[in-house]
Amino acid sequence: MENTNKTILVLWDFSPKAECAFAHAVNFAQATGVDITLLHVVKGDKDVEPAEKKLGEIAEKLSAQANISVHVQVIKGSIFKSISSYASHSHVEMVVMATHGVKGIQRFTGSWAIKVIRGSKVPFLVVQDMPQGKKYDNILFPVDFKKENIEKIKWAHFLYNLYKGRIYVVHPRVSDQSFKKRIYSNMVFTKKYFDNTDIPYTIDTIGKDLAKDTVEYAKKVQANLILIALSKTLTFADYLMRPAEQDIIANDAKIPVMVISPKPKQLSGGFSATGN
Known part of the structure; x- marks a missing residue:
């Protein structure tokens, strides 16, 4: 079920890097009192239910560890369009995503992170590693x-x-x-x-x-x-x-970067x- 409370959206691709994004989201959630929602993007309808089940299990575990309400949302589409669209039309206050940096062909075609962020009405916090502390001061x-x-x-x-x-x-x-x-x-x-x-x-x-x-x-x-x-x-x-x-x-x-559109x-x- 979609979260109707104000939330911090964490892009979740089931990689270890996603856990870094969640850790940063926890810092902001604890400071602001809002929830966290894990968002995963799939290509087809048949992928939605399995992803929801897997994501739900992860959310339950993370919620217990961080003592924070963690919701899940699985959407279908392209990451370059659906993420910013979902964030802009939901109760999302900020999006946190992890990136592996710019590598390979992206050095010539541009960072996929920027492509995801473009057009968003909410800020993105882009991270590469676990937070070094609780504050961004x-x-x-x-x-x-x-x-x-x-x-x-x-x-x-x-x-x-x-x-x-x-x-x-x-x-x-x-x-x-x-x-x-x-x-x-x-x-x-x-x-x-x-x-x-x-x-x-x-x-x-x-x-x-x-x-x-x-x-x-x-x-x-x-x-x-x-x-x-x-x-x-x-x-x-x-x-x-x-x-x-x-x-x-x-x-x-690997310093976190807040990106404003x-x-x-x-x-x-x-x-x-x-x-x-």
């Missing part, structure tokens, strides 16, 4: 020239409300005057917002390679989460060129970004 907030940077500020506020800590704001060094002006505008907006909400933050400049230098800085400050936003204009050509978002998501430090869903309940 050392947050790296890269700012570039894209206007989508503004849309992730509310989520930085949400995370601060949950865990306190500090936001590390970084921006790349650029020579193009147009990009420089747009980065400056985004930085002014970000600084003003954090000043008005009394969120502790630092600002620093990184190198020209946004993905590489963001990850290196994250290692330096021991960030336990990187917060990024996808561009509205990400095209197939961008996938071929390996967008910065792809390399940040698949970072070699443009115009995310309004937060509610335990996921209030403003604390109201």
Whole structure:
């Protein structure tokens, strides 16, 4: 039966990596008081019932271990369309999924993680390993020239409300005057917002390679989460060129990455970004 309560959706493919996603979901569920739902995608009708049975057994075990309500949902379709559609039209507050990083042919056709996330109205937390702790309080907030940077500020506020800590704001060094002006505008907006909400933050400049230098800085400050936003204009050509978002998501430090799609869903309940 479908869960009608607010929930954190965990993509479950019966791999050990899915257990990493569940562990991160537990951290957020305990902090916000919402349930967890395991979601598995199948290709045909005949696969639904066996998957539900297998998933139900796993959910029962995980629920007992974590002392959290764990529901199950099996849907039919393509992972690149059905997951974001289900998340956007259900009571889902956040999706947690594990990735093995970018490898093989995906280096040329783009990270499947980005393809799954595109179009979602809720944020995705993409993880590669088990959590290092219970909190996400050392947050790296890269700012570039894209206007989508503004849309992730509310989520930085949400995370601060949950865990306190500090936001590390970084921006790349650029020579193009147009990009420089747009980065400056985004930085002014970000600084003003954090000043008005009394969120502790630092600002620093990184190198020209946004993905590489963001990850290196994250290692330096021991960030336990990187917060990024996808561009509205990400095209197939961008996938071929390996967008910065792809390399940040698949970072070699295996730092969790929260990914916001443009115009995310309004937060509610335990996921209030403003604390109201």
